Amino acid sequence: xxxxxxIENDQNIPDNPTNDDTLxxxxxxxxxxxxxxxxxxxxRYEAKKAEKKAAMKEQKKREAERKRKEWDExxxxxSEEERSKLIESRKGLRKERMEKRSEERExxxxxxxxxxxxxxxxxxxxEFSDLMTPAEIHSLVQQIMYxxxxxxxxxxxxxxxxxxxxxxxxxxxxxxxGFEKWIIEKExxxxxxxxxxxxxxxxxxxxxxxxxxxxxxxxxxxxxxGLVDRNRWKGITMKKAKEQGxxxxxxxxxxxxxxxxxxxxxxxxxxxxxxxxxxxxxxxASFFEVIPQRKRCEADMEENQGDIEEEENEEEGDQLxxxxxxxxxxSHG
Numbered sequence: 001x002x003x004x005x006x007i008e009n010d011q012n013i014p015d016n017p018t019n020d021d022t023l024x025x026x027x028x029x030x031x032x033x034x035x036x037x038x039x040x041x042x043x044r045y046e047a048k049k050a051e052k053k054a055a056m057k058e059q060k061k062r063e064a065e066r067k068r069k070e071w072d073e074x075x076x077x078x079s080e081e082e083r084s085k086l087i088e089s090r091k092g093l094r095k096e097r098m099e100k101r102s103e104e105r106e107x108x109x110x111x112x113x114x115x116x117x118x119x120x121x122x123x124x125x126x127e128f129s130d131l132m133t134p135a136e137i138h139s140l141v142q143q144i145m146y147x148x149x150x151x152x153x154x155x156x157x158x159x160x161x162x163x164x165x166x167x168x169x170x171x172x173x174x175x176x177x178g179f180e181k182w183i184i185e186k187e188x189x190x191x192x193x194x195x196x197x198x199x200x201x202x203x204x205x206x207x208x209x210x211x212x213x214x215x216x217x218x219x220x221x222x223x224x225x226g227l228v229d230r231n232r233w234k235g236i237t238m239k240k241a242k243e244q245g246x247x248x249x250x251x252x253x254x255x256x257x258x259x260x261x262x263x264x265x266x267x268x269x270x271x272x273x274x275x276x277x278x279x280x281x282x283x284x285a286s287f288f289e290v291i292p293q294r295k296r297c298e299a300d301m302e303e304n305q306g307d308i309e310e311e312e313n314e315e316e317g318d319q320l321x322x323x324x325x326x327x328x329x330x331s332h333g
Contacts, residue, residue, distance in 0.1 A: 035232065046135075108152045112183035115151075119159040120278055121221040122271060123191050125204075127164035128227040128236070134168060136228035141172045143268040144226075148182055150268075154275055160184045163191040169226075192244055195221055202246040207264055208238035209248035212255075216278060224270050256284040259295060 031039065075083050124144060129137055144162065151157045165173065166188055173179055173186075187194045195202055204223045205213070216222070225237040241248045251273060253259065265273075269290055276286035 031232075109183065111154070111157050112152060115157045115159045116183070119157055120216060120218055120274070121161065122158045122274060123161040123163055123221060123223045124226045124267060124271075125164060125191060125223050125237075126162055126166075126169050126226045127190055128225065128233075129164075129167055129169035131233060132228055134172075137168050137172055139228050140226055140267060141169070141176065143266055144173070145176060146268045147271045148184060150272055151275060152183075154279065156278065158275060158278065160271075161187065161191070161194070163187040163189065163194050191221075191223060192246075199246060204237055204241035204246055204248045205250065205270060206237040206241065206248050207250050208235055209250040211247070211249045212252050213249040214252065216274065222274065224267055226267055228266075251287075252283055253287060253291075256287050257291070259291075265291065265295075 075086065078086070124147070126140075132140070148160065151160055162173070162184060165186055170188070191202065192199070198221060201219055201221050202223060203220050204225070206225065227233065227236070238248060251270070272290045273286045276289055277283060280286060
């Protein structure tokens with residue numbers, strides 16, 4: 001198989017509509033009132049988030065200017081000899097940080113390279129890009145970026161695959177700084193072609209499956225559907241897996257907690273749960289650590305508070321904002 005490999009620099013799944021072999025584009029699917037309401041809320045949230053991001057950027061700029069001014073004032077108050085010592089000390093600290101980052105980057109490359117041979121194979125199915133808007137594709141790209149960063153920090157990372165990577169999805173991924181150096185498999189072909197000799201090992205993770213996932217089999221290849229706004233495409237991944245004759249399974253969420261709405265999670269949440277389980281072998285701990293509190297409710301809770309749909313949109317947006325901060329800079333690993 002042709003693979004674009006990289007040395008870096010440094011949910012469950014969707015669901016489907018018609019029985020047609022060729023799925024219609026989003027424009028042919030009129031939005032319901034609930035969907036329109038959700039879209040409007042999301043647009044308001046995005047506008048608010050952009051405003052907040054601009055304010056944070058301005059605050060960061062002011063803080064940098066304040067620190068620079070304080071540094072200049074401190075140098076102006078001391079003698080030439082003390083000034084030289086302070087400057088050298090600062091250079092030493094900067095060099096230390098750079099050496100530490102370089103060391104961490106090398107270790108990360110080693111872990112991810114080893115995972116190509118020994119790690120659990122996890123595939124993100126990107127064949128649904130024609131069903132999403134550019135904004136939804138952008139959201140998925142951000143989730144994939146976070147998945148890669150989280151996997152890179154794992155002691156024993158998995159081997160991640162992006163299959164069916166074409167069109168707008170491929171274009172947006174290629175625009176990510178350092179993407180070409182990610183240690184991840186990037187396949188233009190669908191997973192069913194990429195793994196045509198291992199079809200019996202393919203397992204599509206979908207909330208519609210009747211099979212509960214108890215363990216992660218190192219010989220299996222687990223597939224996560226890359227689709228944002230699953231509510232528009234009920235049952236799509238289950239239908240796809242059935243038509244292809246591959247196994248399906250669902251995360252055992254219901255065995256450990258109650259969700260405040262559906263059991264549909266974002267791509268990054270599903271993959272992070274899998275990574276956490278591979279480390280702990282504890283589903284409950286993995287769910288409680290990854291699934292946002294506002295997406296779940298305890299068994300003895302009498303009622304949910306607030307507008308769940310709006311909270312889910314906000315939670316996903318807040319998470320992605322945090323993810324951008326915790327994702328290693330592509331130039332630093």
